[in-house]
Amino acid sequence: MSAPDAPPDNTLAVESMREQQQREAQARQDTLDAQHRTELAALRSGAGTSARGSASRYFEDQGLDPTQYQGSIDDRINEILGSIAPDDPNPGSYFKNVGQDVYNTDETQYRNKNERTLSNLFPTNFETGKISDSLDDPILAGILGEQRGSADNIVNNMLKRGVITDAGKSAASADLDRQSFSVQDRLRELGASTLASGRQGLTDVANRGRQAASTLNLGQSFDPYSYSSDVDKAFNDFIGNLSGSIRAKVPGSLFNTSSLAAIAGAGQGAQNTAFNPAALAGIIAGQPVNPDDPNKPLPTGENIF
Amino acid sequence: MFDPVSMGIGGVASLITGIMDARAKAAGVQQAQQGLNFQRENADRQYRLGTATRTDAYGNQQTYDPVLNKWVIKLDPMQDRIIKSGEHEQLLSLTDDARLNRNVRNQAYDRGQQANEDYAQQRAKFKYGGPPSQGSIESELQSLLSGSAQGASTRSLGNATTQGLRSGTVLPNPRMSSEDLGSNLADIILKARSGAIGESATRNAAHNSEFLPLLQSLQTTAAGGGDAPLRFSDTPQALAGQQSDALKSLLTALHQGGTQVNAANKNASDLMFKSGPDTKGIASLISAISGANKTSKADPNEISDDVWANLAQQFKEQDTFGGSFGGTNQSF
Numbered sequence: 001m002s003a004p005d006a007p008p009d010n011t012l013a014v015e016s017m018r019e020q021q022q023r024e025a026q027a028r029q030d031t032l033d034a035q036h037r038t039e040l041a042a043l044r045s046g047a048g049t050s051a052r053g054s055a056s057r058y059f060e061d062q063g064l065d066p067t068q069y070q071g072s073i074d075d076r077i078n079e080i081l082g083s084i085a086p087d088d089p090n091p092g093s094y095f096k097n098v099g100q101d102v103y104n105t106d107e108t109q110y111r112n113k114n115e116r117t118l119s120n121l122f123p124t125n126f127e128t129g130k131i132s133d134s135l136d137d138p139i140l141a142g143i144l145g146e147q148r149g150s151a152d153n154i155v156n157n158m159l160k161r162g163v164i165t166d167a168g169k170s171a172a173s174a175d176l177d178r179q180s181f182s183v184q185d186r187l188r189e190l191g192a193s194t195l196a197s198g199r200q201g202l203t204d205v206a207n208r209g210r211q212a213a214s215t216l217n218l219g220q221s222f223d224p225y226s227y228s229s230d231v232d233k234a235f236n237d238f239i240g241n242l243s244g245s246i247r248a249k250v251p252g253s254l255f256n257t258s259s260l261a262a263i264a265g266a267g268q269g270a271q272n273t274a275f276n277p278a279a280l281a282g283i284i285a286g287q288p289v290n291p292d293d294p295n296k297p298l299p300t301g302e303n304i305f
Numbered sequence: 306m307f308d309p310v311s312m313g314i315g316g317v318a319s320l321i322t323g324i325m326d327a328r329a330k331a332a333g334v335q336q337a338q339q340g341l342n343f344q345r346e347n348a349d350r351q352y353r354l355g356t357a358t359r360t361d362a363y364g365n366q367q368t369y370d371p372v373l374n375k376w377v378i379k380l381d382p383m384q385d386r387i388i389k390s391g392e393h394e395q396l397l398s399l400t401d402d403a404r405l406n407r408n409v410r411n412q413a414y415d416r417g418q419q420a421n422e423d424y425a426q427q428r429a430k431f432k433y434g435g436p437p438s439q440g441s442i443e444s445e446l447q448s449l450l451s452g453s454a455q456g457a458s459t460r461s462l463g464n465a466t467t468q469g470l471r472s473g474t475v476l477p478n479p480r481m482s483s484e485d486l487g488s489n490l491a492d493i494i495l496k497a498r499s500g501a502i503g504e505s506a507t508r509n510a511a512h513n514s515e516f517l518p519l520l521q522s523l524q525t526t527a528a529g530g531g532d533a534p535l536r537f538s539d540t541p542q543a544l545a546g547q548q549s550d551a552l553k554s555l556l557t558a559l560h561q562g563g564t565q566v567n568a569a570n571k572n573a574s575d576l577m578f579k580s581g582p583d584t585k586g587i588a589s590l591i592s593a594i595s596g597a598n599k600t601s602k603a604d605p606n607e608i609s610d611d612v613w614a615n616l617a618q619q620f621k622e623q624d625t626f627g628g629s630f631g632g633t634n635q636s637f
Contacts, residue, residue: 100418193444196440196444197444211434215426251451251486251493252487253487258484
């Protein structure tokens with residue numbers, strides 16, 4: 001009786017079968033994963049499409065043409081899509097209020113752009129640069145000269161009438177020189193406040209532009225350069241009226257001439273002048289005599305007042 | 306010179322000393338065994354204590370099931386109702402309340418959006434629609450005061466001239482009148498400046514009080530947070546804490562029992578390795594007797610054999626040392 005044969009060694013076959021099963025299981029899993037990825041990609045794509053439609057409707061509700069803002073809408077949606085994890089099963093939740101977000105972003109950018117343009121047109125302290133402190137100097141000098149000329153006429157007339165001598169005139173002129181400083185200061189005060197008023201006018205125009213730019217709605221037309229034109233017009237008006245504005249604030253004669261005779265008399269000293277009836281009558285020496293009555297002034301005589 | 310009597314006396318003395326020493330060591334081993342048994346019982350008590358059913362003041366019971374290896378919680382009926390009611394409220398807060406809160410928050414968001422636009426409008430008015438500068442106000446006041454003074458002076462001059470002409474008295478001097486008016490310019494400037502300072506401050510205060518509270522209110526609304534905070538369940542944290550406490554308690558009890566049993570085992574084994582008969586006296590006695598008359602039958606190992614057998618049997622039952630000490634004293 002022979003010994004039984006040893007059982008066949010099927011180890012290799014069994015191992016091969018096991019590996020085959022593993023490969024098949026892996027293939028099935030890969031197929032499922034691919035399907036899942038495809039489904040997720042479809043979900044993401046569908047969510048993006050739906051969000052584009054939603055955003056377009058929002059712009060239409062605001063009375064705007066969404067095609068004009070399609071670039072912003074697409075950028076925002078692509079940005080959101082890029083931030084969603086690939087395995088997120090609910091990509092649509094990331095697109096809530098996307099239309100409003102795009103609208104707000106574009107509106108803010110529109111406002112910022114126009115505000116920046118206005119800032120370039122009207123930089124800080126532009127009004128001071130446009131209306132400088134020395135702008136009123138010629139006008140103030142003119143007013144001062146006029147006022148001083150009128151006061152000088154008083155002194156000259158007193159000299160011509162023989163009320164004062166040259167020494168007295170010099171004393172009176174010196175007093176007027178002293179008064180000039182205070183008159184100049186007062187005029188400068190009037191000029192400064194008038195310039196401040198003009199600057200305020202320019203600032204008001206610029207601020208109207210800034211206010212309008214900072215509250216612009218998307219789609220609303222806005223021309224920042226129109227405010228620049230308004231500022232130029234306000235400036236020209238101000239310059240045209242500057243002299244009158246300052247002169248209107250000057251209430252009367254700024255030099256005090258009522259005491260000039262006394263000052264001149266003190267300056268020239270005591271003198272004994274012969275009585276002159278013509279002087280009593282207000283006739284200036286050297287002028288033509290009234291043929292009807294030499295003691296009366298000519299009808300067209302100069303009024304010393 | 307060999308003296309068998311002296312040798313015999315010495316051997317007997319050594320034999321007696323060895324027997325007494327073996328008895329003392331055997332007694333030590335028995336005490337160590339008793340200590341081991343005590344610590345085993347103690348560890349068992351600690352384990353039983355660690356897994357004992359726990360009852361709190363409300364009557365809730367927490368029991369350890371060794372078969373299923375889990376803790377079983379049996380709640381008092383009232384506590385059971387309370388907890389279930391709490392869970393129900395918690396569920397409602399996470400479902401109905403959360404939904405309602407979400408609606409409230411959405412409405413707050415809408416209000417915030419509108420308030421944001423209103424805020425931008427009012428902020429622009431506040432920032433760019435402020436009152437005129439103090440210099441501008443001063444210029445206006447100068448014009449008004451100067452015009453008023455000129456008007457009054459003109460009227461006064463006209464009245465005085467009319468009166469002088471009618472009465473034939475001295476007529477007023479227009480130049481002097483003009484100079485009087487001009488001398489008031491400093492006063493006009495001073496009044497205008499004082500008035501401008503006060504008016505500018507007043508207008509600025511009015512401007513601020515008109516816009517700042519409104520801006521603050523709009524800012525709060527624009528935040529859009531509302532007053533309905535979301536609530537989340539704290540059950541996961543509570544369960545984790547409960548399980549952690551129970552596990553920590555059980556592990557502590559087991560660790561303490563195991564440590565004490567190990568210490569007792571070590572003590573017993575140390576004593577066993579050191580114990581055993583002192584055979585120096587026996588060897589001397591045998592040597593002496595065999596050298597003399599060879600009649601002695603003394604067996605000093607009789608007691609030790611019993612002790613060794615007893616200890617070996619106990620360790621074999623415990624299997625504390627993995628069976629390496631499972632034999633008799635010959636194994637030692």
